[in-house]
Amino acid sequence: MSDAASTAAYGDLYRRSLSDPEGFWRDAAADIDWVTPPERILDDDNPPFYRWYPDAVLNVCHNAVDRHVEAGRGEQPAIHYDSPVTGSKRTITYAELLEQVRAVAGGLKGLGVEQGDRVVIYLPMVPEAAVAMLACARIGAVHSVVFGGFAPQELAARIDDATPRVVISASCGVEPSRVVPYKPFLDEAIKRSDHKPEHCVILQREQLRAELGERDLDWGELVTGAAARAGADCVPVASTDPLYILYTSGTTGKPKGIYRDSGGYAVALRWSMDNLYDVQPGETMFTASDVGWVVGHSYIVYGPLLLGATTVLYEGKPVGTPDAGAFWRVIEEYGVVSCFTAPTAFRAIKKEDAKAERLRDYDLSRFRTLYLAGERLDPDTYEWATDVLGVPVVDNWWQTETGWPVACNPKGIELLPIKPGSPTLPVCGYDVRILDGAGEQVPAGTEGAICIRLPMPPGTLPTLWHDDERYVSSYLSAYPGYYLTGDGGYVDHDGYLFVMGRTDDVLNVAGHRLSTGAIEAALAGHEAVAECAVVGVSDELKGQVPRALVVLKSGIDATAEGDRIRAELVTRVRGEVGAVAALRQVDIVAGLPKTRSGKILRKTMREIADGKTPAVPATIEDVSVLDALGPVLRGS
Ligand code: COA
Ligand code: AMP
Numbered sequence: 045m046s047d048a049a050s051t052a053a054y055g056d057l058y059r060r061s062l063s064d065p066e067g068f069w070r071d072a073a074a075d076i077d078w079v080t081p082p083e084r085i086l087d088d089d090n091p092p093f094y095r096w097y098p099d100a101v102l103n104v105c106h107n108a109v110d111r112h113v114e115a116g117r118g119e120q121p122a123i124h125y126d127s128p129v130t131g132s133k134r135t136i137t138y139a140e141l142l143e144q145v146r147a148v149a150g151g152l153k154g155l156g157v158e159q160g161d162r163v164v165i166y167l168p169m170v171p172e173a174a175v176a177m178l179a180c181a182r183i184g185a186v187h188s189v190v191f192g193g194f195a196p197q198e199l200a201a202r203i204d205d206a207t208p209r210v211v212i213s214a215s216c217g218v219e220p221s222r223v224v225p226y227k228p229f230l231d232e233a234i235k236r237s238d239h240k241p242e243h244c245v246i247l248q249r250e251q252l253r254a255e256l257g258e259r260d261l262d263w264g265e266l267v268t269g270a271a272a273r274a275g276a277d278c279v280p281v282a283s284t285d286p287l288y289i290l291y292t293s294g295t296t297g298k299p300k301g302i303y304r305d306s307g308g309y310a311v312a313l314r315w316s317m318d319n320l321y322d323v324q325p326g327e328t329m330f331t332a333s334d335v336g337w338v339v340g341h342s343y344i345v346y347g348p349l350l351l352g353a354t355t356v357l358y359e360g361k362p363v364g365t366p367d368a369g370a371f372w373r374v375i376e377e378y379g380v381v382s383c384f385t386a387p388t389a390f391r392a393i394k395k396e397d398a399k400a401e402r403l404r405d406y407d408l409s410r411f412r413t414l415y416l417a418g419e420r421l422d423p424d425t426y427e428w429a430t431d432v433l434g435v436p437v438v439d440n441w442w443q444t445e446t447g448w449p450v451a452c453n454p455k456g457i458e459l460l461p462i463k464p465g466s467p468t469l470p471v472c473g474y475d476v477r478i479l480d481g482a483g484e485q486v487p488a489g490t491e492g493a494i495c496i497r498l499p500m501p502p503g504t505l506p507t508l509w510h511d512d513e514r515y516v517s518s519y520l521s522a523y524p525g526y527y528l529t530g531d532g533g534y535v536d537h538d539g540y541l542f543v544m545g546r547t548d549d550v551l552n553v554a555g556h557r558l559s560t561g562a563i564e565a566a567l568a569g570h571e572a573v574a575e576c577a578v579v580g581v582s583d584e585l586k587g588q589v590p591r592a593l594v595v596l597k598s599g600i601d602a603t604a605e606g607d608r609i610r611a612e613l614v615t616r617v618r619g620e621v622g623a624v625a626a627l628r629q630v631d632i633v634a635g636l637p638k639t640r641s642g643k644i645l646r647k648t649m650r651e652i653a654d655g656k657t658p659a660v661p662a663t664i665e666d667v668s669v670l671d672a673l674g675p676v677l678r679g680s
Contacts, residue, residue, distance in 0.1 A: 053457055053458045054454050054457050054458050054460060054469070057454075057457060057472055058469070058470070058472050060472075061472035061473045061501070062473075062475055065085075065086065065473065065499070065501070066085040066086055068472065068473070069085055069086070069096065069311065069473070069501065069502055070082070070085050072311050072312075072314070072315045072502075073085070073097065073100075073307075073311050075311070075314045075315070076102060076107055076307070076310050076311055076314060076350075077102065077106060077107055077111050078100050078101065078102045078307075079101040079102055079103065079280040080099070080100055080101035080102075080280075081100060082097040082098075082099060082100035082283065082307070083099050083100075084097070084098050084099050085097060086098075086499065088499060091498065091499075092498055092516065092520045092524075092525075093506065093507065093512070094498065094499035094500070094506065095284045095305070095308075095506055096283065096284075096305065096307060096308035096311070096501075096502040096506075097283035097284070097307040097308060097311070097502070098283065098284055099283075100282070100283040100307050101280045101281065101282055101283065102280065102281065102283060102306060102307055102310065103181070103182065103184075103278035103279060103280055103281060104181045104281075104287055104306050104309070104310050104346070104350075105145060105149075105178045105179075105181040105182035105278055106182075106278040107310055107314075107350055108178060108181070108345075108346060108349035108350050109122070109138060109141055109142050109145055109178060109349065110142060110278060112138045112349075112352045113138050113139050113142050115352070117138045117325075117326070117352055118137060118138050118139035118142075119137050119138075119139065120137060120138055120326060120352075120354065121135045121136065121137055121138075121328075121354045122136055122137060122138045122140075122141040122349060122354060122355070123135070123136040123141065123171050123174060123354070123355055123356075123357055124328070124354065124355070124356045124357070124378050125170070125171045125357045125359070126356060126357070126358050126359070126360070126374055126377075126378075127169070127170075127218075127358075127359035127360065128359070128360040128365040128366065128370060129218040129219065129220055129359055129360050129365055130218050130249075130251065130359065134171065136171055138352075141175070141178070144175045144267070145175055145178045145179050145182055146182070146275035146276060146277075147267050147272040147273070147275055148175055148176060148179035148266065148267055148272065149179040149180075149182040149183045149275065149276035150271045150272045150273070150274050150275040150276040151179075151245075151266040151267055151269060151271050151272040152179055152180070152183060152185065152210060152266075152276075153183055153271060153276050154266075154269060154270070154271025154272070155209070155210055155242070155243050155245075155261075155266075155271075156209060156242065157180075157183065157185050157209055157210055158183075158184075158185070159183060159184030159185065159279055159281065160184065160185070160186065160285075161185050161186070161208070161209045161210075162185065162186045162187070162188055162206045162207060162208040162209065162289070163176070163180050163185050163186070163187050163188070163208050163209065163210045163211070163212060164187075164188050164189075164190060164199075164202065164203055164206055164208040164210075164211045164212070164241070165177060165180075165187055165188070165189045165190070165211075165212045165213075165335075166189075166190045166192065166199060166211060166212070166213040166214075166226065166229075166230060167189075167192065167212065167213060167214050167226075167247065167335070168192045168214060168216075168217035168218065168224075168226070168359065169192075169334055169335060169357055169358065169359040170214065170247065170249075170357075170359065171357055172212075172214075172247050172263065173189070173335045173357075174335065174344070174345045174355075174357060176212045177189065177288070177335070177341075177345055178345075178349075179276075180288075181287055181306075182276060182277075182278050182279065183276050183279050184279040184281045184285065186206075186286045186287070186288060186289060187287075187288045187289075188202060188206045188208065188288060188289040188290065188291065188301075189288070189290065189335055189336050189340075189341065190202050190291070190336060191334060191336025191337060191556075191622075191624070192217045192224070192226060192334070192336060193334075193336070193556075193622045193623055193624035194336075194621070194622040194624070195229065195618070195619055195620055195621055195622040195623075196229050196230075196232035196233040196236060196619075196620075197233075197236065197562075197566070197620045197621070198299070198562065198620075198621060198622060199229065199230065199233035200232075200233040200234070200236040200237040201237075201291075201297075201298065201299060202291050202299065202301075203233060203234065203237040203239055203241065204237045204238055204239050205289075205291070205299070205301050205509065205510075206289055206301065206509070207239045208239075208241050209241060209242050209243070210241055210242065210243045210244070210245060211230065211234075211241045211243075211244045211245070212244075212245045212247075212263075213226050213227065213230045213244060213245070213246055213247070214226050214227075214246065214247040214248075214249055214263075215227050215246060215247065215248050215249050215251075215252050215253050215254035216249050216251055216252040216254070218249070218251055218359065220360075220361055220364050220365055223251045223252050224623075225252055225254070226254075227246060227254035227255075228254075230244060231257070240259075241259070242259065243259055243260075243261055244259055244260045244261070245260075245261050245262075245263050245266050246260050246261070246262060246263060247263040248262060248263065248264065281306055282306070282307075283305065283306055283307025283308065284305050284306070284307070284308075284506070285305065285306050286303050286304060286305060286306070286509070287304050287305065287306045287309055288304045288341065289301045289302065289303060289304070289509045290302045290304065290338055290341060290444055292338075292443075292444035292445070292557060293550055293551075293557050293558050293559035293562065294518065294548075294550065294559060294561070295548050295549045295550060295559065295560060295561055296559065296561040297559060297561035297562040297564070297565040298561075299559070299562075300508055300514070300518065301508055301509030301510070301511070302338075302444050302445055302447075302505050302508065302509075303505055303506060303507050303508055303509045304341075304447060304503075304505065305506055307502070308501075308502030308503050308504075308506075309346070309447060309502070309503045310346075310350060311502050311503070312447065312448050312473075312501060312502045312503025312504075313342055313346050313347040313350050313447075313448060313503060314347075314350045314351060315472075316347060316448050316449065316471075317329075317347050317348065317350065317351040317353065317456075318351065318456045319454055319456040319457050319472075320440070320448075320449055320452050320454055320455065320456055320471065321343070321347070321382050321384070321413075321415065321455075321456065322381070322382060322412060322413055322455045322456040323348065323351060323353050323381060323382050323456075324351075324353070325351055325352035325353055326352065326353065326354070327353050327354070327379075327381045327382075328353065328354040328355070328356065328378045328379050328380045328381060329343065329347075329348045329353055329354070329355055329356070329380065329381070329382045329383075329384070330355075330356040330358065330371075330374055330375060330378065330380040330382070330383045330384070331343040331344045331348075331355070331356070331383075331384040331385070332358055332362065332371065332383065332384070332385040332389060333384070333385065333386070333418070333555075335357075337418075337444075337555075337556070337557075338442075338443070338444040338447060339384065339386075339417065339418060341447075342447060342448055343384050344357060347448075354378070356374055356378055356380065358374060361392075362385070362389040362390070362392050362393050363392045363393060363395075363396045367396070367397075367402060368392075368393045368396040368397035368402050369397070369402030369403070369405055369406065371383065371385075371389075371393065372402060372403050372405070372406040372408060373405075373406060375406070375408055375411050376406040376407050376408060379410045380410070380411055381410055381411060381412045381413070382412060382413050382414075382415060383411065383413075383414050383415065384414075384415040384416075384417070385414075385415075385416065385418075386416065386417065386418035386419055386554065386555030387416045387418070387419055387420070387421045387422065387425045387426075387555070387587070388418075388419065388554045388555050388585060388586055388587055389555075390416065390425050390428070390429050391425055391584070391585050391587075392585060394425065394428050395585065400432035403432060403433075408433070411433070411435060412435055412436075413435055413436050413437075413438055413455055414429055414433055414435060414436070414437045414438065415438045415440055415452075416429070416437060416438070416439055416440070417439070417440045417441065417442065417449070417467075418552075418555030418556075419552045419554075419555050419587045419588075420543060420544075420545060420587065421437075421439040421464075421465070421467075422465075423464040423465050426439065426464045426465070427464065436453070436455060436459055436462065437462070438452065438453045438455055438462075438468075439452075439453070439465075439466065439467040439468070440452035440453075440467050441467035441531075441541065441543050443529065443530075443531075443557075444557070445504065445505045445519070445527075445529075446496075446500070446503070446504045446505070447503045447504055447505070448471075448503050448504075449467075449471050450470060450471060450474045450476065450496065450529070451467040451468060451469060451470050451471060451474070451476065451541045451543075452467055452468060452471050453467070453468040453469075454468075454469075454471065454472075463536075463538075463540050465542060466536075466540040466541060466542050467541060467543065468540060468541070469539055469540060469541065470541065471501075472501070473500070473501025473502070474496055474500065474501060475496060475497035476494065476495070476496055476497075476535075476541060477494075477495050477496070477497060477526065478490070478491070478492040478493070478494060478495070478533065478534055478535055479492050479493050479495050479523055479526065480492045480493075483523045483524075483526075486534070488534070488535055488536055488537045489534055489535075489536060489537065490534055491532055491533060491534045491544060492532065492533075492534065493522070493523075493528060493529075493531075493532060493547060494529045494531045494532065494533050494541070494543065495523055495526040495527060495528055495529065496526065496527040496529065497525065497526055497527075498520070498525055498526060498527060500527055504527075530546055530547060530548050530550060531543050531544070531545065531546055531547065532544050532545060532546070532547040549561075549579075549580075549646050549647075551563075551578070551580040551588055551590055552580065552587055552588050553580070553583075553586050553587070553588055553589055553590065553624070553625065553626050554585075554586040554587065554624075554626070555587070556624050558590070558621070558624070558625055560577075560578045560579075560580070560590075560646065562620075562621050563578045563590055563592070563617055563621055563625055563627060564576055564577065564578050565620075566616050566617045566619075566620035566621055567592055567594060567613055567616065567617065567630075569616065569620070570609070570612060570613055570616055571597075572596050572597055572600050572605070572609050573594050573595070573596065573597070573613070574595045574596060574597040574598070575594070575595040575636055576592060576593065576594040576595065576636075577592070577593050577636050577644045577646055577649065578590050578591065578592050578593075578627075578646075579591055579593070579646050579649045579650040579653060580650060581650060581653040581654055582653075582654045586626065589626055589627075589628065589629075590625060590626070590627045591627075591629045591630075591631070591653060592613065592617075592627060592629065592630040592631070593630075593631050593633050593636060593649070593673070593676070594609075594613065594630060594631070594632055594633070595632075595633060595634065595635060595636060596609070596632060602632045606632050609630075609632070610630045610632070613627075613630045614627055614628065614630060631676050633672075633673060633676055634669075634672060635666075635669040635672070636669065636673075637649065637664060637665075637666070637667075637669045637670040637673065638664070638665045638666075638669075639661060639663040639664060639665060640663050640664075640665045641663070642665075645661060645664065645670070648660065648661065648670065649670075649673065649677055652673070652674060652677040652678065653677040653678065653679075655678070
């Protein structure tokens with residue numbers, strides 16, 4: 045993207061990051077403590093596989109915790125846990141965090157967890173989640189955090205792929221409307237999975253205590269036992285060793301295990317904290333997401349802690365806990381300088397308090413920037429947030445795979461002019477190109493597939509867990525030499541990127557990435573369903589919500605049985621995928637439109653449901669099926 049860098053300070057840096065990536069990332073690596081510093085910066089001997097800092101050795105937990113204590117930050121808060129849903133708050137200093145992480149790391153070792161072993165973490169937004177992640181990093185174990193809103197089947201799929209020695213979970217999560225029992229979900233998941241973990245460590249919460257079984261151990265016992273008292277020191281690991289696996293949704297029902305390396309990720313996140321998120325050591329960042337998502341991994345846990353900043357771990361919602369002033373309270377109370385959340389959270393606040401009257405109750409004088417990501421930032425939400433807050437609102441575009449922003453206004457370097465609807469310019473290290481179907485770069489203003497020229501910068505996925513082949517076929521084979529993001533969009537004449545949405549069937553519900561395949565598999569498992577399709581349709585609050593179209597098996601009377609079947613299907617998706625899928629609408633239809641080769645035309649249906657008039661693909665098998673669906677999709 046040649047003209048992507050017209051502004052001096054940022055432009056010079058960006059150009060250097062592409063013309064001299066090794067020099068650029070060698071300099072950035074100086075902000076990390078290495079056991080063995082990198083001599084070689086990029087291993088590009090085996091394209092399309094690239095490795096950053098291939099000869100270096102470090103420990104990420106040391107960088108996120110120990111070194112700050114050694115540097116005199118022991119008394120500084122590392123984590124402010126703020127939980128309006130349970131009415132509790134707790135501040136953990138860096139010294140306390142070190143003590144807790146050492147103990148849990150020791151406890152895990154006592155359970156037999158060794159370097160390279162996997163530990164699945166299925167926890168709500170409690171500080172123990174961050175402690176468990178760091179404890180794994182400390183002993184070179186690989187964590188895989190599973191979002192608490194996922195149901196047993198999704199958890200089972202992850203357990204089978206990651207094959208953990210230990211699972212760390214809790215008795216329950218606390219949502220505003222209900223207490224969610226986690227332990228029965230975990231038990232059910234283990235029943236369904238082929239792989240059986242040796243131990244499950246359960247954090248007992250007072251809202252609902254769980255009954256412990258044979259393989260279970262109370263978190264309290266883990267952290268007070270002899271192994272925990274002995275503690276564990278940081279284990280040096282190769283920069284290319286995995287820090288974590290984070291599963292993300294593709295189009296099929298089988299989640300993709302994103303492999304995150306240690307050294308490249310530490311360097312990239314540390315670099316992003318001041319350069320993109322404009323946070324300095326000692327300052328406070330509040331990322332309102334969940335540790336189960338990549339945003340939580342990078343900007344609730346690792347990013348702020350690698351910098352020596354303070355992070356807020358918030359167990360609540362933007363509204364209803366107790367009201368639309370919740371975020372403003374947190375920002376004031378902890379002196380937050382940067383807040384990061386999804387646009388949907390701001391749409392929820394706006395819906396409840398359109399004039400932002402709650403803001404008057406709080407002093408936000410230390411607050412400098414709002415960052416929004418996870419889904420498209422619609423201009424209305426952008427304008428509203430800018431008007432009410434009076435600070436820059438920075439759209440940033442990235443994905444689980446990249447681990448940190450691909451496009452973002454680099455506010456810590458300089459604030460570039462904002463264009464609503466655009467996450468601004470590509471971030472240093474990312475050579476973003478828009479390609480057409482033939483792999484040619486399209487002119488400015490023309491939409492195409494958003495791709496990134498290889499090699500991508502440090503921090504991005506080097507492969508998928510145990511599956512190089514799927515890594516190549518999913519991301520690299522469409523356009524050799526490029527990573528396919530799965531998003532479509534264009535670049536304007538100033539080099540600004542505009543992301544228009546997924547080109548595949550991945551859903552994005554309230555900033556949560558979900559698989560159409562997983563929801564369809566849940567629907568297809570119902571005895572009355574012959575065929576089904578799920579499409580993501582526009583929703584004012586959540587950006588997108590799933591809509592299901594099902595064809596019943598012959599002989600089933602839709603008029604008599606329809607209501608029961610629809611209700612059962614909604615319940616089924618909740619039980620198999622999770623409440624977070626938010627499936628509310630199921631339509632029983634006579635047939636689904638397909639191409640002659642049998643591919644269901646989901647995109648065409650989605651566009652019709654969104655009020656558009658898409659061109660009917662020439663390969664359609666029977667256009668009358670699509671015509672018959674029109675009124676159903678349009679809701680007329
Ligand atoms: N554990 C168990 N259940 C969970 C859960 C968790 N960690 N997180 C969500 N759920 C459940 C909710 O209780 C809800 O269940 P319900 O249908 O019984 O009410 C369902 O999953 C949907 O949750 P959510 O997506 O949070 O929707 P909501 O209607 O409760 O709230 C918003 C809407 C906009 C307020 C909410 O989505 C939000 O705050 N979004 C912020 C965006 C965000 O964090 N994105 C992450 C990526 S940056
Ligand atoms: P996830 O992997 O869960 O972080 O989801 C990544 C996907 O969310 C991207 O591929 C986009 O489709 C969407 N997304 C994330 N951030 C943005 C953004 N700022 N603008 C538009 N879409 C976004």
